Amino acid sequence: xxxxxxxxxxxxxxxxxxxxxxxxxxxxxxxxxxxxxxxxxxxxxxxxxxxxxxxxxxxxxxxxxxxxxxxxxxxxxxxxxxxxxxxxxxxxxxxxxxxxxxxxxxxxxxxxxxxxxxxxxxxxxxxxxxxxxxxxxxxxxxxxxxxxxxxxxxxxxxxxxxxxxxxxxxxxxxxxxxxxxxxxx
Amino acid sequence: xxxxxxxxxxxxxxxxxxxxxxxxxxxxxxxxxxxxxxxxxxxxxxxxxxxxxxxxxxxxxxxxxxxxxxxxxxxxxxxxxxxxxxxxxxxxxxxxxxxxxx
Numbered sequence: 001x002x003x004x005x006x007x008x009x010x011x012x013x014x015x016x017x018x019x020x021x022x023x024x025x026x027x028x029x030x031x032x033x034x035x036x037x038x039x040x041x042x043x044x045x046x047x048x049x050x051x052x053x054x055x056x057x058x059x060x061x062x063x064x065x066x067x068x069x070x071x072x073x074x075x076x077x078x079x080x081x082x083x084x085x086x087x088x089x090x091x092x093x094x095x096x097x098x099x100x101x102x103x104x105x106x107x108x109x110x111x112x113x114x115x116x117x118x119x120x121x122x123x124x125x126x127x128x129x130x131x132x133x134x135x136x137x138x139x140x141x142x143x144x145x146x147x148x149x150x151x152x153x154x155x156x157x158x159x160x161x162x163x164x165x166x167x168x169x170x171x172x173x174x175x176x177x178x179x180x181x182x183x184x185x
Numbered sequence: 186x187x188x189x190x191x192x193x194x195x196x197x198x199x200x201x202x203x204x205x206x207x208x209x210x211x212x213x214x215x216x217x218x219x220x221x222x223x224x225x226x227x228x229x230x231x232x233x234x235x236x237x238x239x240x241x242x243x244x245x246x247x248x249x250x251x252x253x254x255x256x257x258x259x260x261x262x263x264x265x266x267x268x269x270x271x272x273x274x275x276x277x278x279x280x281x282x283x284x285x286x287x
Contacts, residue, residue, distance in 0.1 A: 035203035118201030
């Protein structure tokens with residue numbers, strides 16, 4: 001977005017209040033990314049704020065070679081990864097939440113036509129993905145839910161193509177095992 | 186879990202809407218940035234600010250020049266070459282004894 005370049009130039013030239021416009025333009029995308037890793041809306045808001053504050057601090061490092069949106073998404077993914085690492089420690093202490101009726105019914109059903117709504121699907125995935133390491137979770141979420149390519153995942157995580165492919169394969173196997181475990185609950 | 190269910194699970198999760206950012210979200214972000222202190226805001230710096238930033242380096246450079254000069258003076262004296270003090274007295278004598286004076 002060319003407008004972003006002009007806006008960022010104005011901010012660099014001493015108009016810090018214009019950063020609010022940057023936030024308004026990109027907040028929906030940042031919320032969407034973070035929501036894949038955290039279901040609590042208040043926490044998503046805190047993480048989005050952390051993302052923008054980090055972007056502000058690193059603004060001098062943005063060289064404009066890639067679109068600002070991609071650069072900001074990378075920061076959001078890193079914020080999500082740090083959050084998952086912190087949460088993993090905490091969740092080990094407080095235990096797992098329970099699945100809702102709809103989600104359990106779908107998991108146990110063999111019916112080809114059984115419906116699954118977005119909320120129940122996110123509930124199942126949120127629980128099953130807790131068995132994965134934060135890095136595995138980021139890779140599988142980006143690949144399977146966001147539909148990102150390996151190249152895009154590499155750009156967002158800083159990992160090599162081989163590392164992303166291997167991690168994705170391993171994460172898929174672990175997720176299948178975790179889902180099987182949920183069916184038996 | 187079979188492939189069909191696997192695909193259905195992700196497709197449904199993809200459709201879950203993300204929470205909408207609150208109205209005042211952008212203002213809250215700016216407030217958080219301001220809370221970090223003035224250092225977080227890029228400001229145009231004056232010549233004095235820049236000198237202030239350079240001060241430690243300038244001070245060390247000045248110390249290095251003085252140390253080099255003193256070392257050179259000692260070195261030249263030890264080598265038997267006229268030292269700086271002699272040079273200065275010679276020059277002042279030439280000025281004082283100049284035929285036309287000042």
